[in-house]
Amino acid sequence: MRAIAFNGKFRAGKRNGVWRVSDRLIREVDGLLAAMPHEERPDVRMIVPAGCPAPDPYAVIRVEEDDHGPSQSWEQRRLPALARGSLLVNLANLAPVFHWPKVTMLHDAQFCRPDCSYPWRQRMGYRLLSPLMARSSHLVLTVSDYSRRDLAGYGVIGGGRVEIVHNGADHILEVVADDTTLPRLGLVPGEYLLMFGSVKAYKNNQVVFDALDLAAAAHRAGQGWPPRRLVIIGPGRAELEAAGLHPPADAAFAGGCDDAALRALYQGALALLFPSRTEGFGLPPVEAMLCRCPVIAAPCGAVPEVCGAAALMADPDDPTAWLEHIAALENPATRETMVNAGLARARRYTWAGAGRTLLDLLMACAA
Structure with a gap:
């Protein structure tokens, strides 16, 4: 040989x-x-x-x-x-x-x-x-x-x-969640949304920012539910704004995260938002599902293949579609259904x- x-x-x-x-x-x-x-x-x-x-x-x-x-x-x-x-x-x-x-x-x-x-x-x-x-x-x-x-x-x-x-994706389960992560960022479990920030155009961050701006405007007008706070992993506000992106005013910036901090953020989030227009695999949605975090993603690239029906799919160009799926996950029964489907799907990727x-x-x- x-x-x-x-x-x-x-x-x-x-x-x-x-x-x-x-x-x-x-x-x-x-x-x-x-x-x-x-x-x-x-x-x-x-x-x-x-x-x-x-x-x-x-x-x-x-x-x-x-x-x-x-x-x-x-x-x-x-x-x-x-x-x-x-x-x-x-x-x-x-x-x-x-x-x-x-x-x-x-x-x-x-x-x-x-x-x-x-x-x-x-x-x-x-x-x-x-x-x-x-x-x-x-x-x-x-x-x-x-x-x-x-x-x-x-x-x-x-x-x-x-x-x-x-x-x-099971490396995320090999570390203990860092219990200091949420208090350090002033976060309450179940009260925030999570997203990986990027200045790359195909990552399509702006559709999520637009969705949460719409939710904030509706809430100020006395309509809809109070928008959840967005936590962004990776680049800070200045870097995103320099690229022409406009995060929500109350967004929290987690910076670079090791696996222990990332697991804590997944476990405490209402959902992971993943709006990328193309991915060769799409690792964050699978990591999130293993941590019992529901996923809302754009039906693009390999994400439909990898996630199947275990993720909610939202039009990459329609902020309203993202809001509708976020609202659906406010229902505990719907969220639990997606958590269970995500666990079953993600466990195949070892x-x-x-x-x-x-x-x-x-x-x-x-x-």
């Missing part, structure tokens, strides 16, 4: 969603390898640039740290030589074009969209390299059937083999299952 090498360059980047997926999948594979009989186990290593080794030792996977630092040149030129003879596994959207055989995971096709908000140089780089990486890969992985169709529609992937490895799928595919390729 051919040796397997993981591309560890992702460890040099910021800890975003792609970083989390790459790191967790490798750790799941490591655990599964450790449980295998030694004689059946392939030789597996992770090659990392200088300065970014794995923070914790793996049980089986060897970490080989190069003496050259991370760069595009390292990935395209040096990594192929370091991984020569191995099946090279690239889980973070980028891979060396001139290495065979390899497996490449492309998480989505956002870089092909005019509203992706990526810098021009980065967008053009992805548009040039991604089709070359995909077509030179023995196997392409992605995170949803929507992403597979989107990548094909934009011509990124050709007629080669493509397999889906869904994200897991990192153990994703790791098992990935290892089975890699073993088949290496054989």
